[in-house]
Amino acid sequence: MTEPNLHQLFPASEVPQWDSETDVIIIGFGATGVCAAIEAANAGASVTIFERNSGSGGASALSGGEIYIGGSGGSDAQRAAGFEDSTEDLAAYLKAAGGPYHDPAKCDLYAAESLNHYQWLKDQGIPYRGNYLPGKHIEPTDESTLIWSGSEAAAPFCNVAKPAPRGHVIQHMGWGGGRPLIDILEQRARDLGAKVVVDARAIALIADGERIVGTVFRIDNQLHFARANKGVVLATGGFALNEDMRRRYCPETFKINSPIGDKDDGIGIMLGMAAGGDAVHMEQFFTTCPWTMPESHAYGVFVNQAGQRFINEDCYHGRVSRVAVDQMGDRVYQLLDVAHFVQPLELAGITIAGTGDTWEEVEAELEMPEGTLSTTMAFYNKHAAEGRDPLFDKRAPILTPLDQGPFIALELNFETSYFSFFTLGGLRTSADAEVLDRAGQPIAGLYAAGRCTSGLPAWGHGYSSGLSLADCTFFGRRAGAKAALSTS
Amino acid sequence: MTEPNLHQLFPASEVPQWDSETDVIIIGFGATGVCAAIEAANAGASVTIFERNSGSGGASALSGGEIYIGGSGGSDAQRAAGFEDSTEDLAAYLKAAGGPYHDPAKCDLYAAESLNHYQWLKDQGIPYRGNYLPGKHIEPTDESTLIWSGSEAAAPFCNVAKPAPRGHVIQHMGWGGGRPLIDILEQRARDLGAKVVVDARAIALIADGERIVGTVFRIDNQLHFARANKGVVLATGGFALNEDMRRRYCPETFKINSPIGDKDDGIGIMLGMAAGGDAVHMEQFFTTCPWTMPESHAYGVFVNQAGQRFINEDCYHGRVSRVAVDQMGDRVYQLLDVAHFVQPLELAGITIAGTGDTWEEVEAELEMPEGTLSTTMAFYNKHAAEGRDPLFDKRAPILTPLDQGPFIALELNFETSYFSFFTLGGLRTSADAEVLDRAGQPIAGLYAAGRCTSGLPAWGHGYSSGLSLADCTFFGRRAGAKAALSTS
Numbered sequence: 019m020t021e022p023n024l025h026q027l028f029p030a031s032e033v034p035q036w037d038s039e040t041d042v043i044i045i046g047f048g049a050t051g052v053c054a055a056i057e058a059a060n061a062g063a064s065v066t067i068f069e070r071n072s073g074s075g076g077a078s079a080l081s082g083g084e085i086y087i088g089g090s091g092g093s094d095a096q097r098a099a100g101f102e103d104s105t106e107d108l109a110a111y112l113k114a115a116g117g118p119y120h121d122p123a124k125c126d127l128y129a130a131e132s133l134n135h136y137q138w139l140k141d142q143g144i145p146y147r148g149n150y151l152p153g154k155h156i157e158p159t160d161e162s163t164l165i166w167s168g169s170e171a172a173a174p175f176c177n178v179a180k181p182a183p184r185g186h187v188i189q190h191m192g193w194g195g196g197r198p199l200i201d202i203l204e205q206r207a208r209d210l211g212a213k214v215v216v217d218a219r220a221i222a223l224i225a226d227g228e229r230i231v232g233t234v235f236r237i238d239n240q241l242h243f244a245r246a247n248k249g250v251v252l253a254t255g256g257f258a259l260n261e262d263m264r265r266r267y268c269p270e271t272f273k274i275n276s277p278i279g280d281k282d283d284g285i286g287i288m289l290g291m292a293a294g295g296d297a298v299h300m301e302q303f304f305t306t307c308p309w310t311m312p313e314s315h316a317y318g319v320f321v322n323q324a325g326q327r328f329i330n331e332d333c334y335h336g337r338v339s340r341v342a343v344d345q346m347g348d349r350v351y352q353l354l355d356v357a358h359f360v361q362p363l364e365l366a367g368i369t370i371a372g373t374g375d376t377w378e379e380v381e382a383e384l385e386m387p388e389g390t391l392s393t394t395m396a397f398y399n400k401h402a403a404e405g406r407d408p409l410f411d412k413r414a415p416i417l418t419p420l421d422q423g424p425f426i427a428l429e430l431n432f433e434t435s436y437f438s439f440f441t442l443g444g445l446r447t448s449a450d451a452e453v454l455d456r457a458g459q460p461i462a463g464l465y466a467a468g469r470c471t472s473g474l475p476a477w478g479h480g481y482s483s484g485l486s487l488a489d490c491t492f493f494g495r496r497a498g499a500k501a502a503l504s505t506s
Numbered sequence: 507m508t509e510p511n512l513h514q515l516f517p518a519s520e521v522p523q524w525d526s527e528t529d530v531i532i533i534g535f536g537a538t539g540v541c542a543a544i545e546a547a548n549a550g551a552s553v554t555i556f557e558r559n560s561g562s563g564g565a566s567a568l569s570g571g572e573i574y575i576g577g578s579g580g581s582d583a584q585r586a587a588g589f590e591d592s593t594e595d596l597a598a599y600l601k602a603a604g605g606p607y608h609d610p611a612k613c614d615l616y617a618a619e620s621l622n623h624y625q626w627l628k629d630q631g632i633p634y635r636g637n638y639l640p641g642k643h644i645e646p647t648d649e650s651t652l653i654w655s656g657s658e659a660a661a662p663f664c665n666v667a668k669p670a671p672r673g674h675v676i677q678h679m680g681w682g683g684g685r686p687l688i689d690i691l692e693q694r695a696r697d698l699g700a701k702v703v704v705d706a707r708a709i710a711l712i713a714d715g716e717r718i719v720g721t722v723f724r725i726d727n728q729l730h731f732a733r734a735n736k737g738v739v740l741a742t743g744g745f746a747l748n749e750d751m752r753r754r755y756c757p758e759t760f761k762i763n764s765p766i767g768d769k770d771d772g773i774g775i776m777l778g779m780a781a782g783g784d785a786v787h788m789e790q791f792f793t794t795c796p797w798t799m800p801e802s803h804a805y806g807v808f809v810n811q812a813g814q815r816f817i818n819e820d821c822y823h824g825r826v827s828r829v830a831v832d833q834m835g836d837r838v839y840q841l842l843d844v845a846h847f848v849q850p851l852e853l854a855g856i857t858i859a860g861t862g863d864t865w866e867e868v869e870a871e872l873e874m875p876e877g878t879l880s881t882t883m884a885f886y887n888k889h890a891a892e893g894r895d896p897l898f899d900k901r902a903p904i905l906t907p908l909d910q911g912p913f914i915a916l917e918l919n920f921e922t923s924y925f926s927f928f929t930l931g932g933l934r935t936s937a938d939a940e941v942l943d944r945a946g947q948p949i950a951g952l953y954a955a956g957r958c959t960s961g962l963p964a965w966g967h968g969y970s971s972g973l974s975l976a977d978c979t980f981f982g983r984r985a986g987a988k989a990a991l992s993t994s
Contacts, residue, residue, distance in 0.1 A: 023945070023982075024944075024945070024946045025782065025943055025944045046628075065536075118757035118761075119757060135599075140802065266784065267786060267788050268788075269606035270606050272606065273606075288944060291944060292944070294513065294514075295755065298754050298755060299789070300788070300789075301787070301788075301789045322725065324897040324898070326814050327812075344832070378802075387889070387896035387897065389885055390885070390896075390897065393881055393885070397877055397878070397881070400877075401875070408875035409812040409813075409875065409878065410812070416940060434785070446754065455513055456512075456513045456776060456779060456780070457512070457513045462782050
C-alpha cells in the first residue's frame with residue numbers, strides 16, 4: 019500500500035478496508051464545520067465531523083462571536099437603531115474591504131443573503147438582544163448586539179457605500195462570544211444526528227478516479243479509512259500556526275509574532291491542493307494590535323518612524339494595524355494627549371516611548387529629527403480644529419485636536435507588542451463552496467469554507483470584525499448543503 | 507485517450523505514439539532555455555528546445571542584456587575600476603534584495619559561483635569591454651560593461667553589504683543588449699547540436715508513475731508527443747501576459763498597465779503545479795517607470811498625494827517605482843528644480859502637473875493642502891544643505907537641495923504613465939533547479955529556472971537590474987546540467 023500523505027490523493031483502490039462510512043465527511047469542528055454539518059443533516063445526509071482537537075471550537079471559539087450582517091433594508095437591530103442598510107451598500111462595502119483580492123460572486127451572494135443567514139442563526143438558537151452599542155469597541159463587554167466593527171464610516175469606504183454598523187454579536191456577557199456560539203451550533207448539529215470523532219488527524223484525501231470519496235485519518239495512532247458517499251468538506255482553518263507554510267506562502271508575517279489559532283496548520287489547504295485545488299492570495303494576512311483599548315485611544319494619531327502619518331485613524335483597528343506593519347522599521351507611534359490617555363492593557367505590550375508638554379519635546383524624546391513629528395502635529399491640529407483632515411480624510415468625532423499637553427507617545431513595536439495575526443489566503447472555491455481546480459472547474463466531491471479558503475475577508479488592509487465568522491458560517495452552510503446533494 | 511490539458515499530468519500509458527525523442531526537452535527559448543540547452547549538451551545529452559514563438563528570445567531578448575555579477579574579490583571590470591567585492595557582501599546584498607521572499611540557498615550559491623558564471627558567459631562568446639561607466643543609468647548607451655544597477659549604495663542596503671556596482675552588460679552599442687546576448691548563446695547551443703522546434707505550444711507534461719518523461723505539444727495544430735529520456739526543463743517565463751493568472755495570483759498588478767514580456771503566459775508554472783509543484787511568492791512583481799531618464803532626474807524628490815516623501819530616491823528606479831505603487835491614490839509626484847529638469851521621454855507618459863517659483867506655488871498648483879509639499883521640501887532642503895536626509899538616509903551626490911526655482915512637479919500616474927511590470931512568483935525549485943513538490947521533494951525528471959520560478963529576483967521592492975538574467979542564465983545552466991545527469 020502507498021503510504022498515505024498530505025501531498026497526494028490516496029487511491030480508493032488501495033483502501034484496505036473502510037473503517038467508517040457516512041454521506042458527508044466534515045474535517046474540522048469550528049464554525050465552518052458545525053454549520054456544514056447542520057445543513058448537510060438538514061438536507062437528509064448522514065454526517066460525521068472529524069476534528070484533530072479533543073472537542074469543538076477551533077479558532078472560531080477564540081473569537082468574539084461577532085458576525086458581519088446587513089443589507090436588504092437592515093436587520094432588526096440595525097433598523098431599531100435607525101440604520102437602513104441596502105444590499106447594494108453591503109455588497110459595495112464587502113468588495114472594498116476585500117480590495118484587489120475580493121471575490122465578486124461571494125460578495126454579491128452574501129450581501130443578498132445576509133439577513134436570511136441572520137434569521138437562520140437565530141433559528142439555530144443563537145440569541146441576540148437586538149440593541150445598538152454606539153462608540154468604538156473591539157467587542158461589547160455587555161450583552162449588546164450591534165456595533166461598528168469595520169471601517170464603514172471612514173474614508174475611503176464611506177465614499178463607496180453608505181455607512182452602517184454591521185457587527186452582530188451573540189448575546190453573551192463579556193468578551194468571547196465565540197465559545198457559546200459554537201456550543202449552541204454544536205448542540206444543534208448533534209441533535210440533528212451528526213456524529214463527531216475527535217483526536218482525528220486528516221492524512222490524505224481518497225479519490226476514486228476524478229472524485230473525492232473519503233479521507234484517511236490517523237486516530238489513536240492507527241490509520242482510519244473513512245468513506246464519504248457524497249462529499250468531503252474541508253473546514254480546517256488557516257495556516258497561522260504552520261511556520262513552514264508561513265515561510266513559503268506568507269513570509270511577511272514573520273515581521274510580527276502572535277499567531278491566533280487553534281492548531282491552524284493549513285492542512286485543508288494542502289489536502290485541497292493535492293486534489294488539484296488552487297490556492298490563492300496566500301500572502302494576505304489579518305493583523306491587529308489592540309490599540310483602541312481603552313476606547314479613548316481611538317482619538318490618537320499614528321506616525322511612522324519618519325514622524326509621518328500614514329492612515330486616517332478612524333478606520334478599523336485592524337486596517338490601521340495592517341498599514342502600520344507596512345511602514346519602515348520595527349515600530350510605529352501612537353500620539354495622545356493626557357485627556358485621552360489611559361494606561362494600555364498589559365497584554366498589548368504597548369509601551370510609553372516619550373512624553374512632553376509640547377510635541378517638540380515628545381519629538382526630542384523619541385530622538386526624531388527636529389521638525390518632523392512636531393510639524394505633523396501642528397498641521398494635524400490646525401485642520402482638526404477646523405473639522406477636517408486634508409491628508410487622510412479622518413472624520414469627526416474621532417478627529418479632534420491634540421493640542422493641550424502634556425502629551426504621550428506610545429510605541430507599538432512589531433516584535434514586542436501584541437500584533438496578533440491569522441492568514442487569509444487559501445483554496446479558491448465557488449460561491450457554492452466547491453473547491454475549484456486550476457482550470458476553474460469544481461473538483462467532484464470536495465467542498466471547503468472558512469479560513470482554508472480565500473473568502474469574504476480576503477485582505478488584511480480592509481478587514482472588518484465579523485467578516486471571517488460571516489464567511490465561515492455562511493459558506494460553511496453552503497458547503498454542507500451542496501455536499502449533501504452531490505451525486506456520484 | 508484523455509484530452510491532454512495543462513492541469514493534469516498525461517499518462518505515458520496513453521501516449522498513442524512518440525513523435526520525437528531526446529534526452530532533455532527544454533520548453534522555452536529565452537536566456538534560461540538556451541543556457542539549459544548548452545549545459546545539457548555539454549554533459550553529453552541530446553537536447554531539443556521547444557518554443558511557442560517562431561524564434562528565440564523570450565522576454566530576455568527585450569532586456570538590456572545586463573547580468574548581476576560580483577563576489578570572490580570582484581570581476582575584472584570591478585577590480586579595474588577599484589571595486590573589491592566579497593562573496594559575503596554579494597550574498598548579503600542578494601538576501602536583502604529578495605527581502606522576506608529570498609531563497610538563502612540560491613543567494614549563497616550564486617554569490618559563490620558568480621565569477622565562474624561570468625567566465626562561462628565569456629567562454630560562450632559573450633563580449634565584455636571591461637570598463638566602468640559611472641553615474642546612474644538604466645542601460646549604457648555605449649558599449650560599457652559595468653554600471654550601478656541596483657540599490658547597493660543606498661540605505662538600507664549599504665548598511666548590510668559593502669556597495670559595489672555589479673551590473674555587467676554585454677558589449678553592444680546602444681540599448682537592447684539582450685538580443686545579441688541571446689543570439690550568441692543560441693549559436694552556441696546550435697553548434698553543440700541542440701535541436702530547435704518553434705511554433706510549438708506545450709499542452710501537458712507526460713508522466714510515467716512518479717516521473718516526468720515527456721511533454722505534449724501542439725505543433726501545426728496537431729498533438730505532438732515528445733519523449734524526454736532524462737528530463738524536462740521548464741523555461742517559459744512569468745505570467746505578466748496572462749490576465750486570468752494575474753487576477754488570481756497577482757491582482758495588485760492591475761493598478762498599473764504595461765506588462766513586459768513575450769507571450770509570458772505562465773504556462774510553465776501551471777505545468778509544474780500539475781506535476782505537484784509548489785508555486786510561491788506569486789503576488790510579487792517588478793515594476794518601473796523610467797523616471798531616471800534623463801539622468802538628471804535622479805536628483806529629484808518623490809512625494810505621494812499627501813505631499814509626503816516615501817523613499818530615499820537614490821535607490822534603484824525599480825525600488826522607488828515599486829514603493830510608489832504602494833502609495834495611496836493613483837499617482838505620485840516627482841519634484842525637480844529647473845537646473846535638473848529636462849523634458850521626460852515621451853514613452854514614459856510622465857506629465858508636468860505643476861510649476862512655480864516657490865514650492866508653495868507648486869503645492870497650490872497641485873491643489874495640495876497648504877503646508878504639505880512646501881513643508882516637506884523646506885525640511886528636505888534644510889537637511890540636504892547639511893548633507894543629510896534624516897528621514898530616509900538618502901546620500902550625496904544624489905542628495906542635493908532643490909531650493910532655486912523655478913520648480914517643476916512631474917506626475918507619474920499609475921494608469922497612464924509607463925509603469926512596466928513583470929511577475930516574480932513561480933515554482934519553488936532547489937538550488938539545482940529541481941522542481942520541488944509541496945513536501946519539498948524533487949519531482950523526478952522535472953527542472954525549471956527563470957521567471958517561471960521564484961529565484962534571485964524575488965521581491966519588486968528590492969529588485970536590481972541584472973538579477974533576473976543572472977537567475978535565468980545561472981539556474982538555467984544548472985537545470986540543463988542536472989537534467990542531463992538524471993537517470994530514470
